[in-house]
Amino acid sequence: MSNIPETGRTPRVTIRLIILQMIVLSLLFTLGGRLWYLQIRNGDEYTEQAASNNVQEVVQPAVRGSILDDKGVALADNETRLVVSASRTDLLKMKDDGKAVLTRLAGVLGMKPEDVRNKVRLCDSQTPKPCWNGSPYQPIPITDEATTQQALQIMERREDFPGITAEPTAVRRYPSPSGATAAQVLGYLSPVTDGEITASEKTGQTLQRSDQIGRSGLEKTYDSALRGKAGVTRYQVDNLGRVIGKAGETKAQAGSNLVTSIDSKVQAVAEKELNQAIKDARKTWDKVTNSYYKADSGAVVVMDVHTGQVIAMASAPTYDNNAWVGGISAKDYARLTSKKSNYPLLNRAIQGQSAPGSTFKPISTSAAVNAGYSIDGRYACPSSMTIGGRVFKNFEGESAGSITLEHALEISCDTVFYGLSYDQWLKDGGTKPKKKTADWFYKTAKQFGLGSTTGIDLPGEVTGRIPDRQWKRAYYEANKIYWCKVAKSDKHDYASEIARENCTDGYVMRAGDSVNYAIGQGDTLVTPIQMARVYSAIANGGTLYQPTIGKAIVSADGKTVTKIKPKVTGKAPDSQKTLKYINQALAGVVTSGTAAWRFGGWPQDKITLHAKTGTAEVAGKQTTSWFTTYTKDYAVIMTISQGGTGSGGSGPAVRKIYEAMYGVQKDGSIDNKKALLPKPVTKLPKINGDGTVTAASTAQKAQKASFDLPSVPSQGGGTVALAALTPERSEKYLLGRRYW
Incomplete structure (x- = not known):
């Protein structure tokens, strides 16, 4: 038996009991606090949630x-x-x-x-x-x-x-x-x-x-x-x-x-004629590429020139909206989003950008007049011009001698506009520009609303591009590293030589940039809806409207009708004399100019039609067809990518749209009973x-x-x-x- 006293163990047992008691008390306090929080502090909230479980x-x-x-x-x-x-x-x-x-x-x-x-x-x-x-x-x-x-x-x-x-x-x-x-x-x-x-x-x-x-x-x-x-x-x-x-x-x-403002019958005609124009273009031989035109996409816009309201808008390739109803299938989704089908979801009327070609020349005419060149003057139209060591030709190499601006628009003479733009470029200082350049040709385009969205009530509209000095500088800053990298390579092809030139002074506005710009070529990009607004403004006396499709919102009970009124967003930078002059020239395009061969027999004395053809050249592709037109009530704009010339690719389709709207018959007579929309609809339906x-x-x-x-x-x-x-x-x- 040990004689060691037990008193040495008592304090340790006591301490353990105290610790155990503290733990128990802590747990009780924690549980009590949690119970208070659930029943008192948040009681109402949990009561409501419990009740909602039964609803x-x-x-x-x-x-x-x-x-x-x-x-x-x-x-x-x-x-x-x-x-x-x-x-x-x-x-x-x-x-x-x-x-x-x-x-x-x-x-x-x-x-x-x-x-x-x-x-x-x-x-x-x-x-x-x-x-x-x-x-x-x-x-x-x-x-x-x-x-x-x-x-x-x-x-x-x-x-x-x-x-x-x-x-x-x-x-x-x-x-x-x-x-x-x-x-x-x-x-x-x-x-x-x-x-x-x-x-x-x-x-x-x-x-x-x-x-x-x-x-x-x-x-x-x-x-x-x-x-x-x-x-x-x-x-x-x-x-x-x-x-x-x-x-x-x-x-x-x-x-x-x-x-x-969409008219379903006119819309149907616009879609049909755009589709047919694309099919016809694909059967037309392109002498430049020795192949048929690809005509891969296109768009058409019909606009009321008095309000900016869109009567019809079609884009090709297109699709069936019903494919999305109830959930789209894998096959349909792949087709709508694939490169092979050329992205039918895109609305090329507001999202398709391309150089406008000669349809840009009325803007250049306006710029020249604003810059001080005589509206009644005569200007040289040689077959070609040499500027900065490069030869710039007329589209078909024609020479017309000394002509007016009106005649230059009618026959679409490139060299007249080359000369005007080059002369203005020199006045602005050439490659060593003045501190304050006039830049009339770029300024005028922006005043017509180009280079920015029109504000149409559709999502996804793009801005287009006016390649002025500010854009030129921004483009240089974004690409100079790449250009200078290519410049150091041993390649000596055309692209490499351009890169070397751009590496050193790619921000400089050169003569070639300006003369190409004047005829709607180079880095200029526009959309069909932008051109519809421009030509509507020329038609209505200079008012630029914000294009709209929505006309009114009607409540389900019919008691509240909220009209969407036309909105003026600017004025064309032209006097009425200049607009009248351009109007006269564009009417001449139909009667004796580049579109005359497509409009023989048109009742011009009853329905005066104005037009401008455009054939935009795109590097590595076939030409883009542009045809911009208007009457006293409507503007019709059509473009076909890789579709040929303006009047050749788009002219017949645009004519048929007008014939359907006005009831024009094959012999040139007008049958009002067959006219789909001889005048714009101004009232709401009943x-x-x-x-x-x-x-x-x-x-x-x-x-x-x-x-x-x-x-x-x-x-x-x-x-x-x-x-x-x-x-x-x-x-x-x-x-x-x-x-x-």
């Missing part, structure tokens, strides 16, 4: 407003279809992530299981189309072309299709009245993303996960007005998910209708008391359509005839099937 929200998408032409004909509206959707959230709760359910669904819909599964996968940078780029919590549409029998199979076999719904839904439709697709003008829709929902909450215009929003064209520009506001119905449910009452309801508000537009009655019927479905059992016994169900009543029926 299910059903979103009723708003019917999107229609886009109408100038007479009220629907260019974009809605039709009611049976849409089969899948809840990704519900599918992921299943052991196999819903694979079996989707496979059964594919069998009912007559689709491949793989295609159905691809529809519900989320899009990212590595996932090919088709995929879902909307919210993962939103029902994902599998098809909007389900038959009534397919829908009934899904509804009656709920146990086989958990997470799958089949509901009548208003779906966007692009009906192409008279054959007018107006694809790039109208644009398309796609589901809202989580980022867009978050951003909308900050602006007070909260988006719902079921919303579709405009991605391009008018659908995007006027999205907030067209979309309306989704309705939300809140149902009280028990712990088994059965509906026990209604907790509240916010009615859906239909979107407003957009009346446009708006009825219920908000419908008379000419759009078919669109309104489509929105209110019901299905020819058989009768099915109702909640209280008996039957419900689904043929009489509107989308709203069908939704209530489906809710009953889901919860009761």
Whole structure:
């Protein structure tokens, strides 16, 4: 037995007990604090959240407003279809992530299981189309072309299709009245993303996960007005998910209708003639390249010269907007975004840039007059000029002696404008410019609005380019490192020699830059919509309008009509004498100038037509065809990339557009009964008391359509005839099937 005393262990045991007590007390205090925080501090918040767990929200998408032409004909509206959707959230709760359910669904819909599964996968940078780029919590549409029998199979076999719904839904439709697709003008829709929902909450215009929003064209520009506001119905449910009452309801508000200045019949003609002009160009032999013209793309714009409103706008290649409805297929998406199809989503009327060629010469004429050159003077038109050691020729090598500016415009004499621009370049100091250069030729173009966007109510418009001294300096700063690197190489080809020259003084405005610019060549870039505005200003006496397509926004009930008035954005830098002079010259282009061979028999005494042809040369490509025209009411501008000469490639198509609008017959007579639009439409179509537009009655019927479905059992016994169900009543029926 040990004689060691026990008192040495007592303090250690006591300390351990104290520490243990402190830990227990700390845990109790922590639990107590947390309990206070949950029940007292945030009690109301958690009570509200708990209550919300017993509430299910059903979103009723708003019917999107229609886009109408100038007479009220629907260019974009809605039709009611049976849409089969899948809840990704519900599918992921299943052991196999819903694979079996989707496979059964594919069998009912007559689709491949793989295609159905691809529809519900989320899009990212590595996932090919088709995929879902909307919210993962939103029902994902599998098809909007389900038959009534397919829908009934899904509804009656709920146990086989958990997470799958089949509901009548208003779906966007692009009906192409008279054959007018107006694809790039109208644009398309796609589901809202989580980022867009978050951003909308900050602006007070909260988006719902079921919303579709405009991605391009008018659908995007006027999205907030067209979309309306989704309705939300809140149902009280028990712990088994059965509906026990209604907790509240916010009615859906239909979107407003957009009346446009587009005339569907003129639009159809413009599209047809542009397409035909491209086909004809591809059958025309190009002597320069010893091949047929490629005619890879083109655009046409028809504008009301008095308002800047666009009557028609077509771009080629084009596409069918309906391809986006219900989710675009992988095949269609690849076609619309591939280089091989030459990017049909581009609206080349506002996004296609090219050198304008001789259609730029009226601007150079204006610049010359403003610079002090006599409007009544005579100027040399030799076959060529040597400037800075380089020979600059007329397009076809012609010589016309001493001629007026008017005649120079009629026959499109390049050397007259070479001479004027070169002389002005010398006055500005040549390669050693004065501190304050006049730069009349560049200044005048900018005063006509070139080098900047027109402000048209379509997204994605580009600026074009006026290569003045400021641009020249900026371009040099951006490229001098590359130029100087090439300059040090041993290569001695043309490109290398140019790089060596640019390395040392690429910022200098040379004589060649100025003379090329004067005839619309070199680094100058314009768009068809810009040229439409320029020629409209020449036609109307000098007023530059902001081009518009939207004409009025009409609320769904028709009580509020917001007109979109024409907006003046500037004045042409010309006196009325100069404008009259240019008008006279451009009329001469049609009667005796470069376009006369295409307009024989035109009733010039009744419908005075003015025109300017343009054949723009592009390095490494065939020439671009430009044809810019106007009458007292309309400007029609057409361009075809790699399409040949101005009058040769675009002339016949432009003439046919005018013939259709004015009712001009083959013998030159005018039949007003056949004229599509002899005068611009100034009034809005008739708006009825219920908000419908008379000419759009078919669109309104489509929105209110019901299905020819058989009768099915109702909640209280008996039957419900689904043929009489509107989308709203069908939704209530489906809710009953889901919860009761």
